[in-house]
Amino acid sequence: MSLIDSIVHGPSSTMADEAAELARRAQAGDVAAFERLYHTHASHVRAICMRLCADAQRAEESAQDAWVRAWERLSTWRGDAAFGTWLHRLTVNVVLESFRSERRRIARVMLSGDDEDVDAPFAASEPGDAIDLEHAIARLPRGARTVFVLHDVEGYRHPEIAAMTGLAEGTLRAQLCRARRLLMEMLDR
Amino acid sequence: MTHHLDDQTLSDLLDDGLDATARAAAEEHFAVCDACFTRMQRMRMLVASAAALPRAMPAPAGEWQRIRSRLHPAGPRGASEPWWTRRSALLAAGLALVIASSGVTALLVRGERNVAVQQPAPAVTAAALTPRLAALEHEYATVTKDLERQLAERKHALAPETVIAVERSLRTIEGAIAEAREALARDPGSETLARLLVAGHDQKVELLRRATRLVTQS
Amino acid sequence: MRRILFLWVLAMCLTSTVAAQNRFNRRLPLASDGTIRIHNLAGIVRLHGWDRDSIVATGEVGRGSKGFFMGGDRTAVKLGIDIPNDDVTTAEPSTLDVWVPAGSRVRVKSTRGMIVVDGVTGALDLGSTSGNVIVSGIPRELTVETMDGDIQLDGATVWLRARSAGGDITIRGGAEDLVSASVSGAVTVTGGPVRAARLETMTGNIVFEASIARGAVLDLGTHSGAVRVLLPKGSTPTVEATTVAAPIDNNLTPQRATIRGDGRELALSLGGDARLSVRSFKGAVTLAWGGPPLKLVNR
Numbered sequence: 001m002s003l004i005d006s007i008v009h010g011p012s013s014t015m016a017d018e019a020a021e022l023a024r025r026a027q028a029g030d031v032a033a034f035e036r037l038y039h040t041h042a043s044h045v046r047a048i049c050m051r052l053c054a055d056a057q058r059a060e061e062s063a064q065d066a067w068v069r070a071w072e073r074l075s076t077w078r079g080d081a082a083f084g085t086w087l088h089r090l091t092v093n094v095v096l097e098s099f100r101s102e103r104r105r106i107a108r109v110m111l112s113g114d115d116e117d118v119d120a121p122f123a124a125s126e127p128g129d130a131i132d133l134e135h136a137i138a139r140l141p142r143g144a145r146t147v148f149v150l151h152d153v154e155g156y157r158h159p160e161i162a163a164m165t166g167l168a169e170g171t172l173r174a175q176l177c178r179a180r181r182l183l184m185e186m187l188d189r
Numbered sequence: 190m191t192h193h194l195d196d197q198t199l200s201d202l203l204d205d206g207l208d209a210t211a212r213a214a215a216e217e218h219f220a221v222c223d224a225c226f227t228r229m230q231r232m233r234m235l236v237a238s239a240a241a242l243p244r245a246m247p248a249p250a251g252e253w254q255r256i257r258s259r260l261h262p263a264g265p266r267g268a269s270e271p272w273w274t275r276r277s278a279l280l281a282a283g284l285a286l287v288i289a290s291s292g293v294t295a296l297l298v299r300g301e302r303n304v305a306v307q308q309p310a311p312a313v314t315a316a317a318l319t320p321r322l323a324a325l326e327h328e329y330a331t332v333t334k335d336l337e338r339q340l341a342e343r344k345h346a347l348a349p350e351t352v353i354a355v356e357r358s359l360r361t362i363e364g365a366i367a368e369a370r371e372a373l374a375r376d377p378g379s380e381t382l383a384r385l386l387v388a389g390h391d392q393k394v395e396l397l398r399r400a401t402r403l404v405t406q407s
Numbered sequence: 408m409r410r411i412l413f414l415w416v417l418a419m420c421l422t423s424t425v426a427a428q429n430r431f432n433r434r435l436p437l438a439s440d441g442t443i444r445i446h447n448l449a450g451i452v453r454l455h456g457w458d459r460d461s462i463v464a465t466g467e468v469g470r471g472s473k474g475f476f477m478g479g480d481r482t483a484v485k486l487g488i489d490i491p492n493d494d495v496t497t498a499e500p501s502t503l504d505v506w507v508p509a510g511s512r513v514r515v516k517s518t519r520g521m522i523v524v525d526g527v528t529g530a531l532d533l534g535s536t537s538g539n540v541i542v543s544g545i546p547r548e549l550t551v552e553t554m555d556g557d558i559q560l561d562g563a564t565v566w567l568r569a570r571s572a573g574g575d576i577t578i579r580g581g582a583e584d585l586v587s588a589s590v591s592g593a594v595t596v597t598g599g600p601v602r603a604a605r606l607e608t609m610t611g612n613i614v615f616e617a618s619i620a621r622g623a624v625l626d627l628g629t630h631s632g633a634v635r636v637l638l639p640k641g642s643t644p645t646v647e648a649t650t651v652a653a654p655i656d657n658n659l660t661p662q663r664a665t666i667r668g669d670g671r672e673l674a675l676s677l678g679g680d681a682r683l684s685v686r687s688f689k690g691a692v693t694l695a696w697g698g699p700p701l702k703l704v705n706r
Contacts, residue, residue, distance in 0.1 A: 031260060038253055043245035050246055060249055067256045100442065101512065101532065133238055151204075152239040158204070177200035180232055187235070348495055348518055351536045354554040358572035358590040358609075365609050365630035369688060372651055376668060381649040385688050388607060388628050392590065396572055399552055403536060 023083045027074045034071060041084055042067075045091050051149045052095045054138035062098055066091040089164075092150065096164055099142065136186040140179055147172055148179035194218055194225045199232055254328040258394055322373075322383060329390040336397035347403060355400045362393045429468045431475045437462040438481050439508040440529065446487035448518040450500035456509035456526030456544065462486075463506040469499035495519050521556075539574070557592070575611070593632070599639075601625065608632045612690075616697065619644060623681040632690045636683065637697045643679030646694065648672070650687045658695035 019040065025033035045066055049059040070090055077086045137145060137153075146165065150156045151172075162169050194215060201207050202215050219226040344352055366389040373382040437443070439460050445452055450469055464486050468475055477486035486505070490498040495518045507513060510529040515522050517535040524531060524541070530548035533540050535556050542549060543561040550568045551558045557574040560567070563581040575592040578585070581600050588594070588607040596606065599617030605626045606613050613627050616637040623644070627634055638644070638659065648655050648664070648671070655664035655671040664671035671692075685692050 031257070034260070035253060035257070038256065042248040042252065046248045047244055047246040051242075060252070063248070064252065064256050064259070068259045071260050101514070101530075133235075133242065137239075148239070152236050153242055155240070158206075173201060173204075173206060174197065176204075177197045180200055180235060181196045183235055184231055346493075348536065351518075351554055354537070354573050358554075361590050361609050365688070368630070369651075372688070376651075379651070381670075381686055382651060382688075384686055385628065385630065385651070388686075389609070389630065392588065392607065392609060395570065395588070396590065399570065399572075400554075403534075403554075 019083045020079060023074065023077055024079075026071075027077070034074075037083065037087075038067060041087055044084065044088065048088065048091050048149075048154065049095060051134075051137060051153060052092070052146060054140075054142075054145060058098075062095045063091070065098070066094040069094055088154075092154075092156075092164055096146070099146070133183070133187065136183050139186065140182055144175050144179035144182065147175040148183070151176055152180075193222065194229075196228075196232075199225070199229050202229070203232055203236060251331070255332060257325070258329050258332050258390070319377070322386075325387070326390070329394065332394055333390075333397055336394065336401055339401045340397060343401070347400070351400075351403065355396065358396055359393065362389055362396065365389045366393065430466070431468065432463075432465045433475075433477045433486075434461055434463045435477065435479065435484055436460060436481055437479075437484055437508055437511070440510050440512070441481070441508060442483040443505075443507055443511050443513045444483075444485045444487075445503070445505060445513065446516040447501055447503045447520055448488075448493055448516070449490055449495040449498045450488065450517070450520045451502055451538075452515050452517055452520060452522045453502075453504045454513060454515060454522070454524040454527060455504070455506045456511070456524075456528060457506050458509060459506075460508055462508070464503065466503040467501060469501040471498035472501055475501075475503075493518075563598075581617070618642070619681050619683070621680060623683075625681070625683045626686075627684070628686040629690045630688045632687075634685055634687055634690055634692045636685065636692075636694050638694075639697050642681070643677040644681035644683045645674075645676045645679070646683045646685075647674045648685040648687075648692050648694065650689070650692055652689040653687055653691045655692045656694065658693070 019037065022033045022037050022040075026037060042063075045063050046059070049062045049066070050056070053059040053062055066087075070087055073090065077083060137148065140148060147161060147167075150161045150164070151158070156164070158169050158172055161167070161172055165172070167175070198207070198211070198215060202212060207215065219229065340355075347355075366386060369382055369386040369389055373379060373386055376382060437460060441462070443462060445454070449472065462484055464475075464477055466475070466488075468488055471490065473489040473491060475486070475488050477484065479485055488501040488503060500520065507527065508529075509526055511527065512530040512532075513527060514532040515524075515534070517538050519537050520535060521538040522533050522535050522540045524533070524546075525543045527544060527546050529546065531542065531546045532550045533542070534552045536553065537555045538553070539556045539559070540551050540553060541559045541561075542551070545562050546564050548566045549560065549564045551560075551570070553571045553574045555573040556571065558569050558571055558576045560569070560578045560580060562579075564585075565583045567578070567582045567585045567587070569576045569578070569585075569587045571589045571592050573591050574589060576587050576589050576594045578587065578596045578598075580598045582604065583602045585596070585601060585604040585606075587596070587605070589611045590609045591611050592608070593612045593614070594606045594608055595614040595616075596604065597614075597616045600620040601617050601623060602620040603624050604615075606615065606628070608629045610631050611629070612632045613629055613634045614637075615625070615627060615635070618639045619625060619642055625644070627636070646659070648657075650670040650672075652669040653671070655673050657664060657673055657675070659677070660675055662673070662675050664673040673694075685694075
């Protein structure tokens, strides 16, 4: 099954079995097996990081951090979920942690003019600018973007997003609405 | 008609977040309000488009090498087998180490074949490592070279005592790496030496990464 | 005379005003699990965890500094003392005492200053280039990095990452997951219990004198530092030690290390499921039961 097939149709049971076997070998320290898992899932990890971070450099750093964390925490994968599912959630958590720990930027702190207010109203584009959905998502404020990507792009449910982000469900719904409204405004231009 | 449904209501309706009463009221409203119905459809199309976005994006070239240099060679935490029975990434079955020096027979060790091969003299005195170990060292060299370049560009922003501390530690680590590499050339089957060599590289990368972060975060 | 007296009084008033302006005392409300970012590049930071939903900062701005700042909202606060161009050579040390909700997530950064923490149970991310870092208490997560400063933890933590280049790292307490690495400084772990640990040096000595949890995985590695492992009596790990060019002195059992070239190898099982591995290029390895400190020998 090709990568495109796996994206469109989901992984076949054979692929899932193979991933599970590779994961078990990697748990025993087989770096070659881990590398094969990397080559299978790297593009998925990249996509989630790019959409959440909306910044190529940060996405690259987060993706690397996610893989390192996956290696370190392989023992916590018990086989009850598909390896790709486990890895996807781990990647999301790595990115969200990076937002929270403010390693690179301060979130939601107005200070000295040297930090970005990631919840500021988005900068409207000039009338007539063509913009596609990916670019529009990247221009959302971080909080709205996070919820939109997790819910509407990646398919997580509200309770799952609430658990990952620590936000109350009411806040999530408001952020999601805000994201959808802003996107419609951007895409209407 | 001046009354319209707000976006939060539309958004919640889309996610089945309204109770039966509110949902029925919204459906009744759509029957008499083209504007709200149209907006609902647009929101629905937006969500459908988002769900159809590709789940994959190409990873940048060289990413695996950068990740590999950060993985601890002792394996993931909690691996069930004792470390010495795990297959080593560096010295997996089939690897061979060739020692070449003037007039010395080269041996293939630990491989599927045990064959003595005559090497032509004069040979290089420096030891050639296993292909995989050499490849790993090359990956480390790529990563450290990039970090060293970043550090050199920004060194002026570091306090003088920090520069001295970093350079002193780098010399220590590089000395240890050189010793481990030379010893590995003499004892090619030593997994301990391979691990020590990799640990040295890890320490160097970590030190350079930390020093570079000191500048970029200041 | 009167004029002299007047001028003297005026000078005293001005000095007092300047001193008052250099001192600060600020308070903000902050959630019990708030995020705080603190920097004082040229001076000491003392961080205290308390049981109130607020953050208080007091201290004195050293000469040459730009001033103290503090801002944020109920979920996140940033504060510190700015110096021109972040150049610590131009400013005198400032002092900064901060009280934070105990469960906060705090990041502290300094260049020359010492960082001292007590009573924080949340997550700590501490970095000082040449200052020492001293933590007491039970932070849930602890990340500490220095270049030359020493690192000291008295207490326990779930997750610890401590790294230095030239500084010593001393951990007195327990950890679930511990990585501690120094290039030339010594790494010492006492107390325990420890469930997973990786201790690494290039030339610094490693001393492990802590109790180990069941199923623990311990990995000690050095290039030329001496390694001493003192296990509490009753410990039953499986031990594997290897050196390239140094002796292994085993006092746990009568078994002698096998000679391999200039180095030694030792593999022994004491019956339990904890695993201890020691790897050294040319640093001597000593394994013994808990007792009086043994003299380290490098032959």
